[in-house]
Amino acid sequence: MKLDGKRLWRSFGYAWQGIQQVIKTEQNMQVHVFAALLVIGAGLYFRITVFEWMILIVLIAGMWSLELINTAIEKTIDLVTEEYHPLAKKAKDAAAGAVLVYAIASVIVGGLVFFKYIF
Numbered sequence: 001m002k003l004d005g006k007r008l009w010r011s012f013g014y015a016w017q018g019i020q021q022v023i024k025t026e027q028n029m030q031v032h033v034f035a036a037l038l039v040i041g042a043g044l045y046f047r048i049t050v051f052e053w054m055i056l057i058v059l060i061a062g063m064w065s066l067e068l069i070n071t072a073i074e075k076t077i078d079l080v081t082e083e084y085h086p087l088a089k090k091a092k093d094a095a096a097g098a099v100l101v102y103a104i105a106s107v108i109v110g111g112l113v114f115f116k117y118i119f
């Protein structure tokens with residue numbers, strides 16, 4: 001299989017556009033970006049360990065990725081129907097639930113990372 005560099009580069013461009021437009025248009029994503037900047041600032045301030053940075057990076061990347069997927073699901077459903085449909089509600093609420101589960105876990109794990117520095 002031959003690697004098509006141009007095509008690969010173009011795909012990165014589309015992915016980057018996707019991230020940019022979700023940050024621009026989705027309020028929830030803006031909250032996640034703000035929270036990530038706050039956490040990174042706190043990490044630098046408290047000089048956390050490399051292992052702690054690894055945990056925070058996984059949490060931040062996971063949160064952003066889930067929000068991107070949630071937005072993709074929401075947009076796809078809106079494209080399929082603008083009418084009220086119980087399945088549309090189930091799908092959107094399940095996707096939002098996935099984001100919530102990870103957000104709660106992130107707050108707990110992030111709290112455990114910073115606990116010893118703050119108290």
Ligand SMILES: Nc1ncnc2c1ncn2[C@@H]1O[C@H](COP(=O)(O)OP(=O)(O)OP(=O)(O)O)[C@@H](O)[C@H]1O
Binds near residue numbers: 027028083084088
């Ligand atoms: N086509 C639809 N049919 C049935 N329920 C829907 C439909 N679209 C949205 N809903 C439900 O209405 C509520 C609000 O949905 P909405 O699409 O406004 O999402 P949201 O969570 O406010 O996200 P955002 O504001 O980021 O778009 C959710 O419970 C969702 O499941």
